[in-house]
Amino acid sequence: MNRIFGSNTRLLSLKRTNHRRSSTCIIESMKWRRAVKGFGSDKVNIETILQAIQHAPSSFGLQPYKIINVSSSSLLEALSPDSITYDNGEKIKQASNLLVFTARDDAKNVIDEFAKVSNTPEENIKSIRGMIETLPQQVFIDWSKQQVNVALGFALASAAHNRIPSCPMGGYDPDQVKTILKLDDNLHIAALMAIGSEPAILPPFPQFRHELDHLIVNM
Numbered sequence: 132m133n134r135i136f137g138s139n140t141r142l143l144s145l146k147r148t149n150h151r152r153s154s155t156c157i158i159e160s161m162k163w164r165r166a167v168k169g170f171g172s173d174k175v176n177i178e179t180i181l182q183a184i185q186h187a188p189s190s191f192g193l194q195p196y197k198i199i200n201v202s203s204s205s206l207l208e209a210l211s212p213d214s215i216t217y218d219n220g221e222k223i224k225q226a227s228n229l230l231v232f233t234a235r236d237d238a239k240n241v242i243d244e245f246a247k248v249s250n251t252p253e254e255n256i257k258s259i260r261g262m263i264e265t266l267p268q269q270v271f272i273d274w275s276k277q278q279v280n281v282a283l284g285f286a287l288a289s290a291a292h293n294r295i296p297s298c299p300m301g302g303y304d305p306d307q308v309k310t311i312l313k314l315d316d317n318l319h320i321a322a323l324m325a326i327g328s329e330p331a332i333l334p335p336f337p338q339f340r341h342e343l344d345h346l347i348v349n350m
């Protein structure tokens with residue numbers, strides 16, 4: 132990594148902005164967020180959620196993914212049968228938008244596109260190609276899914292920050308979702324995120340989190 136970015140890194144000044152937000156603010160948003168089970172009928176403006184996805188970090192900045200934004204009621208309805216999205220169907224039908232987080236498998240195209248628009252020096256692109264283009268395809272797909280899950284986290288955080296109800300979902304049949312949305316063969320679904328309006332239906336159980344000393348191992 133240092134070999135690629137070490138020579139031209141700059142130190143970011145922590146003082147570059149005066150916008151020092153209260154550290155409790157983001158935690159209040161995190162606590163507000165629930166994986167909701169249903170939505171109201173209004174459409175929601177998801178622009179800030181999409182921008183959060185755009186600004187999520189990814190390895191080398193390659194962004195080896197596509198996020199499909201489904202807002203067509205007929206497509207949401209088509210995705211809702213139990214045989215396709217299990218017990219997530221009702222909230223998908225009620226959602227304003229369904230984001231489908233997909234990982235790409237076409238490593239060469241991902242790097243070519245990045246090289247064309249990112250102003251990254253050719254020697255760095257060469258090193259990235261050496262490391263990434265040579266990965267076996269399934270390893271590249273798993274790696275891309277890891278990246279797009281970070282974008283999912285950013286999207287969930289952004290929704291919470293803007294008090295927009297949402298639900299991340301791993302319960303779906305990827306082949307059927309792909310077929311209904313006519314997704315390109317090079318896309319592999321990693322997760323879904325339903326977004327909708329209030330009144331949202333809260334889960335029928337209280338929010339639980341382990342204590343920090345259970346989760347964090349200090350060394």
Ligand SMILES: Cc1cc2nc3c(=O)[nH]c(=O)nc-3n(C[C@H](O)[C@H](O)[C@H](O)COP(=O)(O)O)c2cc1C
Pocket residue numbers: 164165166167168219298299300301302303322334338339
């Ligand atoms: C990767 C992932 C997959 C999930 N899959 C589903 C799902 O298919 N359906 C659902 O209703 N909730 C799903 N959830 C939501 C979790 O059940 C929920 O986050 C957890 O119970 C904690 O509740 P909270 O998010 O309300 O705090 C998923 C969450 C994650 C992060």
